[in-house]
Amino acid sequence: GQNIDQPTEMTATEGAIVQINCTYQTSGFNGLFWYQQHAGEAPTFLSYNVLDGLEEKGRFSSFLSRSKGYSYLLLKELQMKDSASYLCAKGGATNKLIFGTGTLLAVQP
Amino acid sequence: KAGVTQTPRYLIKTRGQQVTLSCSPISGHRSVSWYQQTPGQGLQFLFEYFSETQRNKGNFPGRFSGRQFSNSRSEMNVSTLELGDSALYLCASSPGLAGGIGETQYFGPGTRLLVL
Numbered sequence: 001g002q003n004i005d006q007p008t009e010m011t012a013t014e015g016a017i018v019q020i021n022c023t024y025q026t027s028g029f030n031g032l033f034w035y036q037q038h039a040g041e042a043p044t045f046l047s048y049n050v051l052d053g054l055e056e057k058g059r060f061s062s063f064l065s066r067s068k069g070y071s072y073l074l075l076k077e078l079q080m081k082d083s084a085s086y087l088c089a090k091g092g093a094t095n096k097l098i099f100g101t102g103t104l105l106a107v108q109p
Numbered sequence: 110k111a112g113v114t115q116t117p118r119y120l121i122k123t124r125g126q127q128v129t130l131s132c133s134p135i136s137g138h139r140s141v142s143w144y145q146q147t148p149g150q151g152l153q154f155l156f157e158y159f160s161e162t163q164r165n166k167g168n169f170p171g172r173f174s175g176r177q178f179s180n181s182r183s184e185m186n187v188s189t190l191e192l193g194d195s196a197l198y199l200c201a202s203s204p205g206l207a208g209g210i211g212e213t214q215y216f217g218p219g220t221r222l223l224v225l
Contacts, residue, residue, distance in 0.1 A: 031211045042113075042199065042216040043152070050211055087152065091211055095142050095203055096165045101151035 004100035006088050011106045017076050020103045022088030026069040031091035034062055034073045037102070038084045046073070046086075075105075083107045111136065113202050113217035121223045127188040130220045132200035134181050140164075140205030141183040142214060143175060146197040155198075158183050159205045187222075195224045 005023045012018040024032070031050040035043035049055055049064035049071060061074040075082055085102040092098055114133045122128050134141050143155040154167040158177035175185040181202075187194055198221075201214035 033213070035216075042218045045213050045215065048211070048213060089152075093165060093210065095140050095157045095159075095201075095205070095210075095212060095214060096154050096167070097142075097144075097152075097214065098154065099144075099152040 004088055004090055004098055006086075006100040006103045008101070009104045009106070011108060012075075012078055014078055014080060014107055014109050016078050017074065018078060018105065020073045020075075020086050020088075020105070022071045022073070022100060024069050024071070024088070024090045024098075024100075026066065028092050029066065029069075029090060030093070032062075032064050032071045033089040033091060033097060034060075034071075035087040035089065036084050037087060043087055048091075050091075078107050080107050080109070113200060113215055115198075115200055115217040115220050117220060118218065119221050119223075121225060122190050123225050124190055124192060126190050127186060128190060128222060129184055129186045130198055130200075130222075132183045132185075132202075132217060134183070134200075134202030135215055138202035138204055138215075139181050140203045140212070141177060141181065142201045142203075143183070143185050144199045144201065145169075146199055146219070147195075152199070155185065190224045192224050195222060197221050 034046040037043040047062035087102045088100045089097040140159045142157040157165045177183045197219045199219045201216045203212040
């Protein structure tokens with residue numbers, strides 16, 4: 001199978017740190033992507049991991065463990081504008097992305 | 110650089126009709142992928158085109174088809190529309206090099222289709 005699993009919803013407080021987990025089937029793996037999607041808008045690219053470890057990009061970091069089929073997205077210093085859906089996607093062959101159903105993050109004051 | 114554009118943005122059709130959606134990729138990108146997004150299923154891969162050829166296909170019925178033109182613009186067509194085809198249809202473009210593996214895909218705003 002190609003299941004991508006991530007929590008459906010999360011809530012966090014402005015200024016805090018939140019970690020969104022994603023697990024995936026390891027077969028046919030060609031990288032792990034994270035996208036952000038605000039309601040009514042297109043998904044926008046956040047990060048890509050193909051090797052194990054942590055990739056840091058400003059307030060956002062993404063981690064990958066290929067052997068465990070596990071990734072997480074870490075958001076620091078949360079802002080209200082970070083309220084959105086966060087989509088985990090496994091890269092397959094020729095630009096085929098297998099997406100999870102997304103994690104809806106609500107940032108509260 | 111202009112982003113990915115899709116037309117139309119909104120569409121209402123009735124069951125049994127057919128529909129054609131259009132996508133213009135980022136200039137220089139040769140790969141266009143199409144996805145269907147619904148609340149229950151999330152984003153699901155439809156197909157990917159590169160150099161006017163379909164390189165990969167998802168698990169959708171043959172009513173869903175597409176094509177790509179020499180300028181990399183792409184269209185997708187859905188025939189004999191069903192109520193369940195109501196969704197947001199997103200296209201995404203990428204350079205398409207190295208077989209498209211590991212490339213970041215950039216999404217357009219989508220076409221929201223409602224089938225009545």
